[in-house]
Amino acid sequence: MVLEATMICIDNSEWMRNGDYSPSRLRAQADAVSLICGAKTQSNPENTVGILTMGGKGVRVLTTPTTDLGKILACMHELDIGGEMNIAAGIQVAQLALKHRQNKNQRQRIIVFAGSPVKYDRKVMEMIGKKLKKNSVAIDIVNFGEDDDGKPEKLEALLAAVNNNDSSHLVHVPTGPNALSDVLISSPVFTADGEGGSGFAAAAAAAAAGGVSDFDFGVDPNIDPELALALRVSMEEERARQEAAAKRAADEASRQGKEEEPSSNSQDATMTDNTNNTAAETTEKTADPMDEEKSLLERAFAMSMGTSVSDTSMADADTSKATDEDKELALALQMSMQDDTKDPSNQSDMSKVLGDQSFVSSILTSLPGVDPNDPSVKDLIASLQGQPESSEQKKKEDEPPKDDK
Amino acid sequence: MSAESTTAINRSIVDLLDFIDWSGVECLNHNTAHSLPNAIKQGYREDEGLYLESDADEQLLIYLPFTQVVKLHSIVVKGPEEEGPKTVKLFSNREHMGFSNVNDFPPSDTAVLTPDNLKGKPVVLKFVKFQNVRSLTIFIEDNQSGSEVTKVDKIALFGTTVETTDMKGLKKIEDNH
Numbered sequence: 336m337v338l339e340a341t342m343i344c345i346d347n348s349e350w351m352r353n354g355d356y357s358p359s360r361l362r363a364q365a366d367a368v369s370l371i372c373g374a375k376t377q378s379n380p381e382n383t384v385g386i387l388t389m390g391g392k393g394v395r396v397l398t399t400p401t402t403d404l405g406k407i408l409a410c411m412h413e414l415d416i417g418g419e420m421n422i423a424a425g426i427q428v429a430q431l432a433l434k435h436r437q438n439k440n441q442r443q444r445i446i447v448f449a450g451s452p453v454k455y456d457r458k459v460m461e462m463i464g465k466k467l468k469k470n471s472v473a474i475d476i477v478n479f480g481e482d483d484d485g486k487p488e489k490l491e492a493l494l495a496a497v498n499n500n501d502s503s504h505l506v507h508v509p510t511g512p513n514a515l516s517d518v519l520i521s522s523p524v525f526t527a528d529g530e531g532g533s534g535f536a537a538a539a540a541a542a543a544a545g546g547v548s549d550f551d552f553g554v555d556p557n558i559d560p561e562l563a564l565a566l567r568v569s570m571e572e573e574r575a576r577q578e579a580a581a582k583r584a585a586d587e588a589s590r591q592g593k594e595e596e597p598s599s600n601s602q603d604a605t606m607t608d609n610t611n612n613t614a615a616e617t618t619e620k621t622a623d624p625m626d627e628e629k630s631l632l633e634r635a636f637a638m639s640m641g642t643s644v645s646d647t648s649m650a651d652a653d654t655s656k657a658t659d660e661d662k663e664l665a666l667a668l669q670m671s672m673q674d675d676t677k678d679p680s681n682q683s684d685m686s687k688v689l690g691d692q693s694f695v696s697s698i699l700t701s702l703p704g705v706d707p708n709d710p711s712v713k714d715l716i717a718s719l720q721g722q723p724e725s726s727e728q729k730k731k732e733d734e735p736p737k738d739d740k
Numbered sequence: 741m742s743a744e745s746t747t748a749i750n751r752s753i754v755d756l757l758d759f760i761d762w763s764g765v766e767c768l769n770h771n772t773a774h775s776l777p778n779a780i781k782q783g784y785r786e787d788e789g790l791y792l793e794s795d796a797d798e799q800l801l802i803y804l805p806f807t808q809v810v811k812l813h814s815i816v817v818k819g820p821e822e823e824g825p826k827t828v829k830l831f832s833n834r835e836h837m838g839f840s841n842v843n844d845f846p847p848s849d850t851a852v853l854t855p856d857n858l859k860g861k862p863v864v865l866k867f868v869k870f871q872n873v874r875s876l877t878i879f880i881e882d883n884q885s886g887s888e889v890t891k892v893d894k895i896a897l898f899g900t901t902v903e904t905t906d907m908k909g910l911k912k913i914e915d916n917h
Contacts, residue, residue: 434838434840439835465796466796468795469797469799470768470839499772
């Protein structure tokens with residue numbers, strides 16, 4: 336919640352036409368600037384932000400430090416590209432603008448977007464740094480775009496000269512799939528703001544698609560602990576279920592499916608789902624190997640389909656009445672019934688494996704981290720579904736006579 | 741009407757430490773490990789090991805607001821022989837000065853410190869210039885030996901207050917009515 340006046344120096348030189356940061360370097364900067372302004376204002380409403388451009392015909396101050404976000408965003412729209420970046424003049428003008436800030440109690444900070452080559456030498460940068468330090472101005476440097484030899488060292492020299500108690504930072508943003516703003520969000524430029532700023536930054540990270548964030552699943556536990564917990568738990572569940580499915584397929588050959596039951600039960604118990612717990616209890620009562628595996632399958636399906644379906648599946652477990660809405664569930668029930676009645680050797684093994692595959696493919700599509708449009712995933716699902724398709728039709732024919740038990 | 745409140749009370753010159761408004765105190769170009777309270781606060785300033793040190797270069801700019809209006813009589817600046825300050829400029833009632841505008845206006849007074857001063861001998865100021873001081877800016881321009889950093893052990897301000905402070909006297913008058 337530190338009271339701060341910030342001047343943001345934007346690089347609008349010719350180098351910013353490049354599209355290596357989508358959509359173009361200049362627009363990437365504009366996005367980052369709007370995020371920074373939002374974060375600053377949110378962490379303390381009295382914080383002010385001003386903008387100046389370093390390229391073009393010369394350094395031009397677009398707005399002096401102000402709390403009005405609308406004014407700042409309006410200026411961002413009018414940016415045009417041209418000329419060369421004059422970093423020394425830019426920083427000095429920024430310092431002057433900060434000196435004349437209205438609220439003298441605000442700390443002074445400059446944020447520089449250094450995208451094009453720095454034509455000044457180290458000595459000049461160090462002198463500028465010293466002057467900033469003397470006037471207690473902190474600086475955040477965002478190094479992106481052009482990476483000619485010497486630029487990182489010059490910026491490091493500037494940082495070393497200014498840095499007082501770690502209040503200044505230098506962030507390198509390499510080109511890549513992550514947008515400029517996303518990389519900045521997780522950098523000290525944002526996180527040095529304190530509680531309010533980091534909350535905003537985390538929210539922005541969650542909102543940004545494929546954002547680089549420090550939290551799993553892009554959800555900040557501070558903002559949404561239940562969601563973060565649920566995601567984490569369901570991820571573990573899926574993993575456990577997949578292991579169980581793989582194990583079952585392996586164990587069926589040796590008929591040792593019982594050991595996995597308690598382990599998967601314990602993992603299931605972490606899920607805060609009462610119906611599933613009751614399902615575990617009811618299935619444990621039977622203690623029949625066939626029933627256990629059947630109920631395991633049913634429980635797994637229930638969890639992926641939702642609790643309402645699990646209720647019906649629990650009720651129907653013993654009667655094995657297939658619900659029409661859910662063909663896969665019916666298939667599972669069918670298979671388990673077949674196991675009861677038929678010789679549990681080759682055919683049951685195969686059917687179980689097939690069942691597992693279709694059920695595994697259904698899991699794959701419902702996994703939070705898996706994108707169903709990913710070609711590799713599509714191929715996998717197709718290969719899995721290709722096999723049981725023919726046997727599915729066979730089983731559906733068998734369904735009507737087996738329906739009532 | 742008793743004349744108690746209107747007679748010229750001979751105020752003795754006191755240490756103005758108690759009248760410094762700590763919330764507004766600022767110091768530019770100081771090393772954060774060796775900061776301003778080391779030189780000014782009671783106890784800190786007597787300690788030889790605690791001193792105020794400059795950072796990027798040898799200049800220091802100290803801003804001290806007061807809780808009430810004071811008259812400044814003299815100051816004491818103690819420091820080591822070599823890195824102690826030499827030229828000290830004082831500005832009264834100028835808020836938020838920076839190094840760039842120290843030379844824009846003439847100082848209220850300038851003191852060139854001798855080694856005697858650095859040992860504790862007070863520097864008497866032009867009293868007439870400091871009759872109505874709300875805030876004081878101390879600009880240490882250079883040091884004795886011209887070294888990169890300036891070190892200050894103690895800064896003490898002496899003077900008198902301006903406002904009537906004798907509330908007890910006031911009450912007595914009212915009781916007589």
